[in-house]
Amino acid sequence: MMTGAYDMMRQDTTMGRPMASSRIYDDLRQRILSLDLPPGTALTRADLAREYDVSQTPLRDAMQRLDQDGLIRIYPQSKTLVTRINLAQIREALFLRQALETEVAMKLAREPSPETIDRLREVIAMQRQVAPDQAKLRRFQELDEYFHYVMFEGAGHPNLHALLRAQTGDMDRVRRLQAHSEERLGLILEGHERIVAAIESGVVEEAIREIRFHTHKPDDWADEYRALHEDYFT
Numbered sequence: 141m142m143t144g145a146y147d148m149m150r151q152d153t154t155m156g157r158p159m160a161s162s163r164i165y166d167d168l169r170q171r172i173l174s175l176d177l178p179p180g181t182a183l184t185r186a187d188l189a190r191e192y193d194v195s196q197t198p199l200r201d202a203m204q205r206l207d208q209d210g211l212i213r214i215y216p217q218s219k220t221l222v223t224r225i226n227l228a229q230i231r232e233a234l235f236l237r238q239a240l241e242t243e244v245a246m247k248l249a250r251e252p253s254p255e256t257i258d259r260l261r262e263v264i265a266m267q268r269q270v271a272p273d274q275a276k277l278r279r280f281q282e283l284d285e286y287f288h289y290v291m292f293e294g295a296g297h298p299n300l301h302a303l304l305r306a307q308t309g310d311m312d313r314v315r316r317l318q319a320h321s322e323e324r325l326g327l328i329l330e331g332h333e334r335i336v337a338a339i340e341s342g343v344v345e346e347a348i349r350e351i352r353f354h355t356h357k358p359d360d361w362a363d364e365y366r367a368l369h370e371d372y373f374t
Contacts, residue, residue, distance in 0.1 A: 161198035164188075165205050172211045172222055173312045174278060179224040179372045183212060211309045224374045225310045227362055233308045238355045240304055241288065242348055247295040248339045249347035256294030260336045263287045264329060271325040280325065281315075287332055313372075317365045 168188075171177045189199050203220065206212045210229065214220045248256065267283045270276040285305070292301035318324070331354040338347040366373045 160192075160194050161201040164192050164194065164199060164202035167192075168202060168206060169209070169211065169309075170278070172206070173309060173316065175313060175316050177222050179222050179313075181222040183220045183222065185220070209306050209309055225313050225362075225366075225372050226374050227310075227366065229307075229310045230314060230362055231359075233304075233311045234355070234357055236307055237304055237311075238352060240300055241291070241351050241355055244291050244295045244297065244300075245335065245339065245347040245351040246344050248291060249342055249344045252340050252342050253294055256290065257336060257340050259290050259294070260287060260332070260339075263290060264332050264336070267325075267329055267332070271329065272322060274320070277320055280320075281312075284328065291335075314362045314365055317369060317372075 168177070177183075183203075185196065185199060185203070189196060192199065203212060203214060207214045210226075211223060212220055213223050263283055263286055267280055267287075270279050270283070289298065289301045292298050292304075331350070335347070335350045335354060338350040341347075
C-alpha cells in the first residue's frame with residue numbers, strides 16, 4: 141500500500157527512462173546520500189558495470205543524471221568522483237525548499253483534503269514504527285522524504301518535489317552526519333504532526349508557521365559538521 145505509493149514517488153523522476161538506468165541511479169544516489177560512498181570516492185565505470193551486471197549504456201545514463209544532481213563530477217577521459225559537500229549549495233537548497241513547501245502548505249490549508257491528511261498520518265505512523273530501530277534509519281529517512289512528497293502531490297505539484305529533490309543532495313548528506321538520537325527523531329515526528337494539524341485546521345497562517353519552523357535551519361547549521369569532517373566539504 142504505502143510502499144507502492146513510495147515507488148510512485150521515485151517513478152516521477154524516471155518516467156521514460158530504461159528500468160536498469162533508473163535502478164542504478166536510485167541505488168547509487170542512496171549510497172552517496174547515506175555516505176556509503178563518501179565525498180571524494182572514485183567511481184570506475186567498469187567496476188560499476190560488473191557490480192550492477194549491466195552494459196555501459198544504462199550506467200552512463202544513470203551517472204549523467206547524478207552529475208546533473210551535483211552528486212558526482214565526471215571528468216571526460218579521466219575519472220569520476222563523488223563530489224564534496226558545498227555549503228553554498230546547501231543554503232540555496234534550503235531557501236528553495238522553504239519557498240516551495242510554504243506555498244504547498246498554504247494551498248493544502250486553504251482546501252484541506254481528508255485523503256491527503258489520512259495519507260500523511262499513515263506515513264507518520266510508519267515512521268513511529270521504525271524510529272526506535274537505528275538499523276532502520278534509512279527507512280525512516282525514506283519515509284521522511286515521502287511525507288513531503290505526499291504534501292506536494294496533495295497540492296497537485298508532484299513534479300516540483302522531484303525538482304526539489306534533485307537540489308537537496310548536499311543537504312541530505314549533512315543530515316546524515318547528524319546524530320540521530322531517539323529524541324531527534326521524535327522532534328521530526330512532532331514537527332510532521334504539527335504540520336498535519338495545521339493543514340487540517342484550515343488556518344493558513346498556522347500552516348505557514350509550522351512548515352517554516354520545520355524547514356528552518358540557522359546560517360551556521362552545517363559548520364560544526366564541516367569542522368568534524370573537513371575532508372567531506374569543499
